[in-house]
Amino acid sequence: MSRIYVFRDHKVMLDQDLAELYGVTTGNLNKAVKRNIKRFPEDFMFQLSEDELKNLIFQNGTSSWGGTKKD
Incomplete structure (x- = not known):
């Protein structure tokens, strides 16, 4: 499964996938x-809205989401 997604007309990776790629925890990466x-461009990072997160979960057919939700 690809770990590159398209949101807001940008190709993106989730922080948890980048952390795994670099062998660090998501918290330490952030x-x-x-x-x-x-050191990063202004648009380097953004947080998904609740609807975008739901859409991502739906697209992946994930019945048990392992990610975290920030309020």
């Missing part, structure tokens, strides 16, 4: 990005 945010 902390590193936030600590160094000036």
Whole structure:
């Protein structure tokens, strides 16, 4: 299954997939990005809306989502 998705007309990867790729935890990946945010383009990162997340789960046919939801 591809780990590249299209949202808001951009090809994106989820933080959990990038973390796995780099062999770090999702939390540590996000902390590193936030600590160094000036090194990244303004549109480097965004959070999916609740509807976008539901759509992603539906597209993948996932009955048990292993991700986390931030409020």
